[in-house]
Amino acid sequence: MTDRLPHEKGFHVSWDQLHRDARALAWRLQGQGPGEDGAWKAVVAITRGGMAPAMIIARELDIRMVDTISVKSYHHQTQSEPQVIKSPNADLVGDGEGVLVIDDLVDTGKTLEVVRKHMPKAHVATVYAKPMGKPQVNSYITEVSQDTWIFFPWDMALQYVKPYTGKDD
């Protein structure tokens, strides 16, 4: 996980922060769909990280049609392309027209490259974006540098920290 790449910095996101940033993304997407009133047809979450922001966005935009797509990345000695191992309902998403595809972040853009092939007309949105992956997203909220690892609230726990003086009392 964290040893996948040698990251210089860490960006730690709380549940509260994620909620606010996902809401900001929903605000940006509201009324931007291709429907007459700018409505979106469905939300597709990229599992698993996209599910929390997708739920928040579906709630804010009152979208009840929610599905998932699962992409598996293979990291063997010879790195092969990520593959879709679970597709959304084809009758619901079609070629992606009017569909909002949501993920927590884009890093290299490999995951979204595969998802875009599956739903070429979808609007792809992530909460966070790194520069390498930015060309793959239509909308995002916060950019972080490529050498930053983003820590999500579901991967963290509250813990004690020493005071700046280093003395514990």
Ligand SMILES: O=P(O)(O)OC[C@H]1O[C@H](OP(=O)(O)OP(=O)(O)O)[C@H](O)[C@@H]1O
């Ligand atoms: O832009 P990329 O370099 O492809 O990386 C971004 C993807 O990596 C993470 O998912 P991961 O595959 O770790 O699975 P998870 O969502 O189940 O944690 C993250 O949630 C994105 O989906």
Ligand code: HPA
């Ligand atoms: O920065 C990241 N944080 C969490 N998961 C990830 N998957 C790719 N990049 C990241």
Ligand SMILES: [Mg+2]
């Ligand atoms: Mg993911």
